[in-house]
Amino acid sequence: MVRPTLNDLASFAAVASHRNFRVAAETLGISRSALSHAIIALESKLGIRLFNRTTRSVSLTQAGAQLLARLDPVLQDLDEALDTLAETRGTPSGMLRINANKSGARILLRSVIPHFLDCYPEVEIDLVSEGRLVDIVDQGFDAGVRLAEAVPLDMVAVKFGGTVRFITVAAPCYLKDRVPPGTPDDLQAHACIRQRLPSGKRYRWEFSRRGAEVAIDVPGMLTLDDNDLLVQAAVDGQGIAYVPDSFAQPFLATGQLVTLLDEWCPPFPGLVLYYPRNRHVPATLRAFIDTMKEIFQDEDRK
Known part of the structure; x- marks a missing residue:
């Protein structure tokens, strides 16, 4: 049996950890094709299959799982040794x-x-x-x-x-001839710019005052998935947005946005x-x- 190199074993460990050739290749900084060929070559050297591969999934064979169990602590020890050397160099x-x-x-x-x-x-x-x-x-x-x-x-x-604070903001042009909301429930009478979470669900706006907590599925004809876009839509007068204060601050400073429901938007960790x-x-x-x-x-x- 030809002894595998450290690069061979590191490639195997990356694929075994991620169960995904694309992600493992990105982690290692090489192409997916190069990684696939490296694993095929390693299996050839060892004379045994390490992975079960289909077009949709990657899983370890029994031999692959046994190798990973023995190899993982060895690679961690190697990482620690190299880090110790780096610390020695300062x-x-x-x-x-x-x-x-x-x-x-x-x-x-x-x-x-x-x-x-x-x-x-x-x-x-x-x-x-x-x-x-x-x-x-x-x-x-x-x-x-x-x-x-x-x-x-x-x-x-x-x-x-x-701390972080989510705030409710709108442009003066949107609020012209409209009654600003005094409580979260008043948002039901306004055009709100809703947010789509990465999970695909729409975000329910969360408010708190004196221990009372409210979560509202606000109405609105526009839904976005990025805080910068939410702020820009609010600046353009599309409606009321609910965003982290750091995203809105530049526009608050210039008067392009104003805050609403301040007492319902406390800071949190x-x-x-x-x-x-x-x-x-x-x-x-x-x-x-x-x-x-x-x-x-x-x-x-x-």
Whole structure:
């Protein structure tokens, strides 16, 4: 039997982890075709099939599952050894992959990432921004960024960026000759710009005042799936929108939008960067978290 190379085994582990050749190839930074040929060559070297493959699914054979069980801790030990070496050199290096929602990505790009890349020029950041909540381990990410309430309980969560506030906004031109809503129930008499969640469901607007909580499926003829588009539609006078305050703030400052139902829109715990509790934390991620904490502590002092 020809002994497989470390690259062969890393390719196998990526496919076994993701159960998907496309995602595994993206994680490894190679083409799907190259990865497929590498797995075929590995199975040829070992003289045994490691995967059951169909046009729709990839699953491990019994031999593949046995190999993964023995190989996974070995590769984790190797990652830790390389990280220890990087720490000895004093300079983290390599790829750091983060999956974030759009508001989290904005904050990191504005405040953390430029400073981090200046301090650690040997680190490459791959920041993926998307609305849907993904399994960061399965998708090959080192960390995720979401609102605290959405993070799985088995993750370590690091808060940043302070609280978040969703606000109800409209353009003065829309409110002209209309009575502004005084309570959430009054929204039933208005044109609301509704939001489609990544799951496909429409978002119910959530309000709270003095312990009373209300969730409303607001009326409206326009539904969008992006906060920037929601804000722009509100600026254009299409109706009332419900968005994170950070997206609306530039237009509030210029008077293109005004807030409504302020007392029904309290702040709540905001964004966190999170990562798996029981897995090795790479040096690149530890350095990123330290940089993030330092920056937001400095901002809190101002």
